[in-house]
């Protein structure tokens with residue numbers, strides 16, 4: 001007889017009681033993680049608006065321009081790290097692994113995410129959200145950057161995720177988010193060097209599908225999500241690293257793989273259906289009203 005079979009009858013029905021994720025008794029510390037590949041001309045716009053009292057980690061994607069030099073000049077206290085493989089997803093995984101803050105903000109380096117919105121994300125976390133998700137499609141949000149093809153793809157991919165996972169996301173493929181560090185247990189992103197991995201090879205989650213991967217895993221774990229209106233500006237300089245078709249297909253594959261994948265390790269002991277999911281989504285409407 002195994003240990004597990006000695007459990008008292010009905011024990012499974014009594015979930016272990018835990019505080020909500022990261023119930024801190026002091027002012028939470030904040031880390032900002034910035035993936036950057038050849039963004040030297042955009043960085044001055046980003047750093048000019050970043051808050052001072054937080055840890056900033058820039059993950060350089062083997063930039064061939066002056067990204068690292070410019071970063072260190074603009075923000076001498078910054079931590080600059082490299083990444084273990086290729087792609088924005090891998091950059092974020094490496095940045096998150098290096099971050100020490102209680103709250104972690106992920107923000108792009110091309111000037112399209114407004115750092116002035118960071119307090120809005122942090123306020124959502126302070127109000128009890130585990131994950132504060134930026135959305136361009138809430139009242140108060142918007143985009144000067146999204147093309148028709150991306151908007152359409154995002155809309156349908158978003159709908160599929162909502163149908164499959166019972167979520168109410170309004171902007172699946174958006175990279176401006178903040179979360180409690182305990183969410184990392186659920187995201188289980190792989191930052192480690194992988195033996196036998198060819199240079200330039202991308203593992204699953206290393207690409208732009210990372211945002212979908214994160215959103216789906218957060219939903220599967222039943223964590224509290226609050227969407228926050230966000231306005232996406234046009235990339236100031238340089239070219240996009242994203243391909244709407246190939247990256248769209250990676251997103252679609254992510255949704256499929258995560259659906260059939262085994263249950264993930266979760267940061268809480270309570271399943272999705274057992275959480276007060278309505279609470280966070282109710283907060284979503286409060287935020288929306290405030291923004292409107």
Ligand SMILES: Nc1nc2c(ncn2[C@@H]2O[C@H](COP(=O)(O)OP(=O)(O)OP(=O)(O)O)[C@@H](O)[C@H]2O)c(=O)[nH]1
Nearest residue numbers: 035036037060061087088091108109235240241242
């Ligand atoms: N470190 C690292 N950063 C990357 C990589 N690919 C993209 N990024 C960064 O990730 C952020 C988002 O990438 P973008 O190329 O702007 O993608 P996008 O926002 O979908 O495209 P645009 O709308 O045209 O800006 C930017 O800060 C990029 O510099 C990479 O392979 N490594």
Ligand SMILES: [Mg+2]
Nearest residue numbers: 108110112235
């Ligand atoms: Mg961009």
